[in-house]
Amino acid sequence: MNTPERLIESTQELLWERGYVGTSPRAIQQRAGVGQGSMYHHFAGKPDLALAAVRRTAERMRAQAEAQLSGPGTAVERIRDYLLRERDVLRGCPIGRLTQDPDVVGDPALRQPVEETFAWLRGRLAAVLAEGRAGGELPADLDAEDTAAAVVAVLQGGYVLARAADSVEPFDRAISGVLALLTARAAPATG
Template structure:
């Protein structure tokens, strides 16, 4: 892997573990096994490197979401697959955590990929829910847009609760709860 690649990957990890404010250029260099001159040769500075890292993580996440939501099965099955996919719950969402980083949210350039990523997932989820409703799987009263936001919020909030508790359990419970409510709709 090239030095530039290693720098981006190290930045991705550190942004996930410690956030933007908590990540220093020096820490990135050490993890990448690169010197200062090397980092500033390939990138103009911390924001530039962070942008590359955030974009890549957002792209990967879109692909991962599509894997589950675009798979076979009913709407409820696909949403269940997405919510229950294997994940390291205590690490949280690498994109969601950036929303708590004041310096990321204050920088329009860094903020855009975060915003776009969530907007895309919401639309994708709403599509699946609308398909389920149109297929008669859910009642006509179900609001795909609102419910899509709810499902995403359960994920993001589930991470928060799990980290607070130091255990994946609250995440699992929150997911079970919303799937229970959705399933009740499906059989109503």
């Protein structure tokens, strides 16, 4: 891996573990094994490098979600596949955790990829739910956008509860809970 790549990967890891406020330029340099001069040769500073790292993480998260949401199955099955895919639950969400960083939400440039990622995810889930509604799987009175927001929120809040408990149990329960509510609204499969 070349130097800019090493710097971006190290920043991705540190932002996930310690957040923006808790990540110093020095810690990035140490993890990447890169000197200060070299870091500032490739990036203007911590905000610039953090932006590259957050964009990279957001792209990966989006690609992973798309894999399940564009897969085979009914709307509810695809949402179940997405919610139940393997996750490193106790590490939390590398994008969601940034919303607790005042220096991220207070900086329009840094907040932008965070906002866009969740807007994309909500829109993608709403489209899957709307497909299910159009096909008669889900009832006409189900609000696709509200339901999509609730599904994304359960996932993000599930991480919060898991980290609070130092256990995946509340995450698993929250996912089961929302899937049971959603499944109860679906017509029995005809396949």
